[in-house]
Amino acid sequence: MLPFSVGTLRLLIVDDQQVNIRVLHEIFKQDYEVLMAMSGEQAISICRGQQPDLILLDVVMPGMSGHEVCKVLKADPATRNIPIIFVISHSEPAEEALGFDLGAVDFITKPINPVTVKARVRTHLELKLQQDLLRSIALIDGLTGVANRSKFDDDLALTWRRCLRENTAMSLLILDVDYFKLFNDAYGHPAGDNCLRQVAQAMKKQLRRPSDLVARIGGEEFACILPFTDQEGAINRAEAMLDAVRELGIMHRDSAISDTVTVSIGTATLVPNEALSAEHLLNSADQALYKAKRQGRDQLVS
Ligand code: GH3
Ligand code: MG
Ligand code: MG
Ligand code: MG
Numbered sequence: 356m357l358p359f360s361v362g363t364l365r366l367l368i369v370d371d372q373q374v375n376i377r378v379l380h381e382i383f384k385q386d387y388e389v390l391m392a393m394s395g396e397q398a399i400s401i402c403r404g405q406q407p408d409l410i411l412l413d414v415v416m417p418g419m420s421g422h423e424v425c426k427v428l429k430a431d432p433a434t435r436n437i438p439i440i441f442v443i444s445h446s447e448p449a450e451e452a453l454g455f456d457l458g459a460v461d462f463i464t465k466p467i468n469p470v471t472v473k474a475r476v477r478t479h480l481e482l483k484l485q486q487d488l489l490r491s492i493a494l495i496d497g498l499t500g501v502a503n504r505s506k507f508d509d510d511l512a513l514t515w516r517r518c519l520r521e522n523t524a525m526s527l528l529i530l531d532v533d534y535f536k537l538f539n540d541a542y543g544h545p546a547g548d549n550c551l552r553q554v555a556q557a558m559k560k561q562l563r564r565p566s567d568l569v570a571r572i573g574g575e576e577f578a579c580i581l582p583f584t585d586q587e588g589a590i591n592r593a594e595a596m597l598d599a600v601r602e603l604g605i606m607h608r609d610s611a612i613s614d615t616v617t618v619s620i621g622t623a624t625l626v627p628n629e630a631l632s633a634e635h636l637l638n639s640a641d642q643a644l645y646k647a648k649r650q651g652r653d654q655l656v657s
Contacts, residue, residue, distance in 0.1 A: 361488070362479055363388045367407035369424070370442065371416040371441075375465070376445040379411055382469045395419025399427055402434045409480055411441045411463075422457055429458040436486070438479045442467075452634045462598070496571040498548060499555035507570035507578055514566075514582045519627035526589035526624040529578040529640040530596060531654040532559065533617045535575040537609040550605050550616055550640040552619060557599040561592055578640075586624040587656060593620045601653075617653035619644060624657070 367390045382390050390407055390534050392398040394417055401407070410428075410599030414421035421441055428434040441454040441462040454462050460479050463472050480600045494506035502510070511527070518525040532538070532554060539547040548649060551571070558569045558577060567582045577597070581589055606615040624634050647656040 364405040365390060365405065365505045366476065367405075368399065369393075369394060369410060369416075369421070370413040372413075373398075375413065375442070375467075378467055379472070382467070382473060395421065395424040396423050397566075402428055402437060405430075406434075407437060408483055409476060410437055411442055411476070412439050412459075413442050415444065420455065425454075425457045425459060428605040436483075438483050438489075440475060440479065448499045448615045467651050496555075496594070498601065499552050499571050501555045501559060502568055502570035502579070504570065504572050505570070505579070507572050510568050510570070510580055511637070514580055515627050515636075518582060519629070521583075522532055522626060523583050524624050524626045525636070526542040526581040526584040526586065526591050526592075526608040526622060527597070527636045527640045528581070528589060528620055528622050529572075529637075529644045530554075530577045530579070530593075530618050531644055531648070533576040533648075534607065534610045535617055538607050538616065541607070547575075553605060553616065554600055554616070557603055558596050561595040561599055563592070567592075584624070586622070589602070589624050590655065590657050593622050593656070595657070596620060597655060606650045612651065612653050614623070619652045620655040621647055622655060622657040 360478060365388050366383055366387045368376050369375045369392045371393055380389050380391065390401055390405060392401050395416055398410070398412070412421045412424060428437060428439065437460065438460040441459050442465060443450055444465050445465050451462055461475055463475060483594055494503060496503040514525055535547065536549060553570065555571060558579060562569065563611055566582045570578050572578045579592065579594060599617060601615060601619045603616065606614065607616045608614060610617065621640045621642065623637050623639035623643060643656040647654050650656065
């Protein structure tokens with residue numbers, strides 16, 4: 356099997372002929388979880404629902420051809436990164452070239468040679484896992500382990516569009532550590548870094564849904580995206596975060612308001628509409644944060 360430890364990998368085999376599916380299923384059933392589809396339409400629906408790690412895709416099928424299926428999958432961000440290996444009847448340069456143009460990573464020819472197909476699938480799965488890993492590292496803040504600014508920007512735009520489509524409210528929290536310059540001055544930069552890590556984890560623990568996100572968006576500034584959340588829900592999470600940071604009990608002798616580290620939070624809630632953009636939500640939360648600072652810190656303003 357693969358040289359590094361991962362959960363069971365999922366292969367999708369797509370072919371209009373039962374006998375071809377059976378041959379491939381026999382080859383792979385021991386090493387992978389094998390999903391099967393007998394039409395292009397079914398393949399697309401399985402991809403959207405179950406996210407296979409690789410697809411073996413027959414080209415000639417009644418209804419949607421393999422090439423058409425490939426086009427649809429490559430056009431959708433949710434399925435774009437699933438590697439596709441075309442299964443073709445005989446090797447023909449023009450057909451191979453077209454497959455690669457459409458975004459396939461490889462092709463195999465019928466009749467299936469088990470040794471070859473196993474090796475190719477394994478190679479492409481390894482590449483896919485490495486790419487997944489790189490993609491996830493590129494979106495993580497190295498200091499705190501929560502999402503970084505880039506992931507925050509993507510997620511904010513995505514959530515805005517989702518809530519616009521469904522005409523529901525979304526909320527944004529911006530949180531800033533109080534008197535953090537003085538904290539660094541008093542305890543040193545490494546202690547400051549450690550404080551940021553603890554604040555990030557304390558925030559993360561207050562999330563309630565898998566689609567909620569905490570990100571570090573600046574030096575000692577964090578944001579939290581709450582899809583499908585109204586103002587009451589946002590205030591509730593912000594209060595929980597204020598409490599959670601206080602309860603960390605990180606000593607801060609130079610803070611003007613408390614002997615432990617505190618934070619200020621600005622929240623904003625909006626039902627997205629075509630006339631505005633996510634930028635608007637960001638500005639509102641920022642202004643609320645500014646007000647929380649002016650009013651004395653260690654509080655939330657919505
Ligand atoms: P306020 O209550 O108004 O937010 O005051 P503040 O001191 O927190 O705000 P200010 O913007 O003056 O200072 C932010 C400080 O955060 C200054 C900077 O050195 C520190 N900082 C930014 N990024 C990091 C980091 O990654 N690690 C550490 N240790 N400190 C950081
Ligand atoms: Mg066929
Ligand atoms: Mg600050
Ligand atoms: Mg700041």
